[in-house]
Structure formats: C-alpha cells, structure tokens
Amino acid sequence: xxxxxxxxxxxxxxxxxxxxxxxxxxxxxxxxxxxxxxxxxxxxxxxxxxxxxxxxxxxxxxxxxxxxxxxxxxxxxxxxxxxxxxxxxxxxxxxxxxxxxxxxxxxxxxxxxxxxxxxxxxxxxxxxxxxxxx
Numbered sequence: 001x002x003x004x005x006x007x008x009x010x011x012x013x014x015x016x017x018x019x020x021x022x023x024x025x026x027x028x029x030x031x032x033x034x035x036x037x038x039x040x041x042x043x044x045x046x047x048x049x050x051x052x053x054x055x056x057x058x059x060x061x062x063x064x065x066x067x068x069x070x071x072x073x074x075x076x077x078x079x080x081x082x083x084x085x086x087x088x089x090x091x092x093x094x095x096x097x098x099x100x101x102x103x104x105x106x107x108x109x110x111x112x113x114x115x116x117x118x119x120x121x122x123x124x125x126x127x128x129x130x131x132x133x134x
Contacts, residue, residue, distance in 0.1 A: 001032045002072065004096045006089075006106035007044050009125055014063070015053050019125040023105065026132055027070070034071035035099030039091045041067050074098040082117055086110040096120045103128060 005023065013020030027034050041064060048060045076094035083089040089111050096104050096117075103121050105128045106112055112122050123131075 001103070002035050002099055002101040003032045003128070004035050004040070004092050004099070004101045004104045006092055006104065006108055006111065007040065007047050008107045009105050010044055010063070011047060011051060012107065012125070014048075014055070015051075019129045020107075022129055023125055023132070026129075031132060034067070035074060035095055035101045036067055036071045037074050037076060037091060037095040037098070039076075040095055043088075043091070072099050080117075082114060083110050093117050093120070103131075 005027075009020045009023060012018060013022075013024040026032065044067070045060055045064055048055050048063070049057075074095050076091070076098040078094065078097065080090045080093045080097070081087065082093055086108070089108060092104050092106065092111060095101070097120070101120055103123060104111060105123060105125055107124065112124065114122050116122060
C-alpha cells in the first residue's frame with residue numbers, strides 16, 4: 001500500500017506517543033510504502049527547524065536522509081488546485097497522484113475536508129492506523 005504522510009503526522013509522531021508515532025513505526029517495519037516529494041521533505045525540514053520543541057540539526061538531517069532513502073520519491077508533473085483554503089497543501093495531493101498512493105494521512109482540516117481526491121482517501125492518523133492493523 002502506498003501512502004503520503006502530511007508533515008503534521010511526522011511532527012506529531014516524532015515528538016509524542018500517539019497514532020502518528022505508531023504509523024511512523026509501521027513505516028520502519030515496511031508495512032506500507034511512503035510516497036513523498038522534495039517539496040514535502042523541504043517543508044518537513046523547515047517545520048522541524050522552527051518548531052517550538054527543538055530538534056538538533058543532526059536529528060533533522062537524520063530524518064531527512066531517512067525519508068530520501070526509505071520512501072518512493074516522486075517529482076509531480078501536474079499541479080493541482082484542490083485545496084482552496086491552503087494551496088500549499090496541494091503538494092500532498094500532487095505527490096499522491098504521481099506515486100499512485102491510496103491514502104493521504106493528515107491532521108490538517110484543509111486537506112481532510114476533501115475526504116477523497118481522484119480515489120485517494122484523505123484520513124486521520126487514527127483511522128489509517130486502524131486500517132493498517134486490520
């Protein structure tokens with residue numbers, strides 16, 4: 001199964017014990033294929049550098065390398081304009097389309113209110129974790 005994780009899933013999973021953390025652990029176990037893009041990884045790095053809970057540059061670099069090495073890295077060829085309230089979130093849909101992902105996992109309301117885009121389900125971490133463990 002191919003999945004795009006929103007930056008907020010990584011941030012939450014790295015800093016707290018919750019469904020997002022379990023989803024990241026399942027990625028380590030290769031229970032699904034992470035689909036990502038350079039734009040998504042760049043947002044992750046920038047977010048972690050500015051986040052209220054500090055993470056060392058070394059740790060941020062480790063996560064960045066892991067994403068580059070342990071995911072299906074795509075370069076989206078089409079631009080989407082589906083997320084009107086936060087156009088920056090369209091990069092998750094673009095990566096999902098390019099990587100033929102089945103799910104986008106996000107806590108972001110702007111994305112989640114779409115529910116689905118071209119057959120790609122947009123769901124909360126808790127719901128994805130239930131599907132993964134079913």
